[in-house]
Amino acid sequence: MTAPLAVTLDDIERAALRLRGHIRHTPMLADPLLAGCLLKLEYRQITGAFKLRGATNAVLSLSPDQLARGVVTASTGNHGRALAHAARAAGGRAVVCLSHLVPDNKVQAIRDLGAEVRIIGQSQDEAMAEVTRAVAQEGLTEVPPFDHPDVVAGQGTLGLEILADCPAPGVVLIPLSGGGLAAGVAAAIRALSPATRIIGVSMERGAAMAASLAAGHAVEVQELPTLADSLGGGIGLANRVTFAMCRALLDDVVLVNEDEIAAAMRHIHSVTGDAVEGAAAVGVAALLAGRVACAPATVCILSGANIAPETFAQIMKGQSA
Known part of the structure; x- marks a missing residue:
């Protein structure tokens, strides 16, 4: 008998x-x-x-005492920035642990939102060790970047928005890292549009969820420099939520290389006029490279735009890394 999903449509609608x-x-x-x-x-x-x-969904779900004591997380950048914003809006303290691989522009953006930043090690797993210590010794409440029901439910609201604007998508391409976005969006879409094909897309360099799904259990991978830096980091060997959801809900996982990501970033700029980060471009990269066929009503989630200007300038000049 299949185990129930940790996050349901009801959870996402409440979020x-x-x-x-x-x-x-x-x-x-x-x-x-x-x-x-x-x-x-x-x-x-x-x-x-x-x-x-x-x-924000996780912070708004905290008790007053938890908010007063403060929250802590490890991040490749975007979750730390989001938690800093959410905690400040709610009147709480945030501590964000980052590895040395996180780009300087993302580190500064977190500091600008009033969070305390701690730079630890060369991987997200090393930053996570500081989170564990801060929870045990400082009494902070962890708000993980992906492996938490409240976080997954919050990300799932993006799935509800997609269906509000495109009620019956043929395919949805979701950037895949720790699986919070993929699990949440897939749960919403699978419940309301079961015929939709749902594909997770990641980079070839250090795709932890893709490797874990292929192995049938959570595995560690080496975290490598990539244009899709927001998709870096492990899924946690003790993963409780996102691995099982991605395994149950994703129809396929596709990997793209650095040149394909760079080409997609340039394509998106030509269409929107905007500079997106590499992680946001992986779905478009899969389409442009022919790794996924572009069926009618194929939705690509462009997940983030927190890219260093100098990095984007290099991409626009035709450099992939």
Whole structure:
């Protein structure tokens, strides 16, 4: 018998009610250069990425005592920025643990929102060790970047928005990292549009969820530099929520290389005029490279735009890394 999912449509709908007035309903744009492709411009979210949904839902679900003592997380950048924003809006303290691989622009953006930043090690797993210590010794409450029901439910509200703007998508392409976005969006879409094909997309360099799904259990992978840096980091060997949900809900997982990500970033800029980060471009990369066929009403989630200007300038000059 299949175990029940940790996050259901009811959880996601409750999160949507909780988030009213705290997040934006981001636009959806038809791509004139990819017939049938719809771009969900989630990078126009308040903090520049989808992570605000899950972080805010988690913070708003805390008790007054937990909020007063403060929250802590490990992040590759966007979740830390979202948690800093959510905690400040709720009047709480946030501590964000980052590895040395996180780009400087993302580190500064977190500091600018009033969070305490701790730079630890060369991987998200090393940053997570500091989170564990802070919870045990400082009494902070952890708000994980993905593996938590409240975070997944918050990300799932993006699935509800997609269906509000495109009631019966043929395919939905979701950037895949720790699986919070993929699990939440897939849970919403699978419940309300069961015929939709749901595909997780990641980079070839260090795709932890893809490797874990292939192995049938959570595995560690080496975290490597990539244009899709927001998709880096492990899923946690003790993963409780997102691995099982991604295994149950995703129809396929596709990997793209650095040149394909760079080409997609340039394509998105030509269509929208905006600079998106590599993680946001992986779905479009899969379509442009022919790894996924562009069926009618194919929705690509463009997840974030927190990219260093100098990095994007290099990409526009034709450099992939």
